[in-house]
Amino acid sequence: MQSLNSKKQVTVIGAGISGLTTAVLLQEQYNVTIVSRELPGELKDGYTSPWAGANWRSHAKLDDIRQQGFDKETFIHFWDLAHTKPSETGIMIVDGFEYWDEYLPLEWNDPWFKDLCPEYRHLTKDELPTDVEFGIKYKTVTINPPKHLSYLLDRFYALGGTIKRITLSHIQEAIFDNTDIVINCSGLGSKTLGGVQDQDVYPASGQTVLVQLPIGHVNWTCTRSAVSITKIFNSVKQQDNEELPGKGERINYVIPRDNGEVVLGGTYVGIFDRLII
Numbered sequence: 001m002q003s004l005n006s007k008k009q010v011t012v013i014g015a016g017i018s019g020l021t022t023a024v025l026l027q028e029q030y031n032v033t034i035v036s037r038e039l040p041g042e043l044k045d046g047y048t049s050p051w052a053g054a055n056w057r058s059h060a061k062l063d064d065i066r067q068q069g070f071d072k073e074t075f076i077h078f079w080d081l082a083h084t085k086p087s088e089t090g091i092m093i094v095d096g097f098e099y100w101d102e103y104l105p106l107e108w109n110d111p112w113f114k115d116l117c118p119e120y121r122h123l124t125k126d127e128l129p130t131d132v133e134f135g136i137k138y139k140t141v142t143i144n145p146p147k148h149l150s151y152l153l154d155r156f157y158a159l160g161g162t163i164k165r166i167t168l169s170h171i172q173e174a175i176f177d178n179t180d181i182v183i184n185c186s187g188l189g190s191k192t193l194g195g196v197q198d199q200d201v202y203p204a205s206g207q208t209v210l211v212q213l214p215i216g217h218v219n220w221t222c223t224r225s226a227v228s229i230t231k232i233f234n235s236v237k238q239q240d241n242e243e244l245p246g247k248g249e250r251i252n253y254v255i256p257r258d259n260g261e262v263v264l265g266g267t268y269v270g271i272f273d274r275l276i277i
């Protein structure tokens with residue numbers, strides 16, 4: 001029988017941003033073992049986190065209070081790290097811009113985070129790029145994923161965490177003799193992992209370009225969409241076997257990292273199918 005003073009044994013599946021963050025937070029109270037096929041410092045096709053942009057932007061709907069809570073806590077955490085440990089964590093504060101080529105409908109509402117992100121506002125007409133009809137601006141953060149992964153790994157080891165490099169075929173393989181809790185952070189791997197096989201998980205096919213510029217040359221992040229919200233909502237009325245108006249429309253983005261690298265995107269196949277389901 002486990003003594004009252006002993007810590008629970010937790011297994012976290014996956015060593016991406018989600019897995020490592022979860023493991024670090026839990027290791028402060030429990031004994032955590034990470035089980036993963038890849039580790040920070042490796043660049044492999046199946047290891048998603050090192051290839052990410054990445055920046056903070058919540059897509060939670062106005063009535064999705066639960067997701068808003070998660071996103072708010074994430075923003076506050078990253079915002080604090082950007083002020084206290086920017087060089088260690090690879091997190092920096094930047095201006096965030098969002099552009100729409102077509103003006104948004106009258107019923108469009110500001111995102112819920114307008115009161116969370118500093119300096120949120122609508123852009124004036126003379127601030128908009130050519131052929132853009134509407135835009136917003138706010139302060140946000142970008143993350144250098146490879147650096148942040150290394151930071152999290154160092155933190156996890158410093159707290160006494162353990163890592164086992166295992167390629168799992170079934171979730172049962174992550175349950176050891178003393179395991180009390182298993183937390184699955186395998187991302188897309190959940191679709192094929194035995195015992196899980198989550199069919200709600202799906203891949204999105206995309207392509208980006210990573211360019212190297214002088215550090216600080218790009219101190220902003222932006223997203224530009226050629227799809228109006230009206231066009232997406234109208235797509236709902238189409239039959240399943242018809243070509244959807246929003247399919248294949250352009251979404252471009254620029255996401256800088258603290259080392260001068262800039263992620264330029266990109267293509268994203270499948271997003272509109274999911275938006276209208």
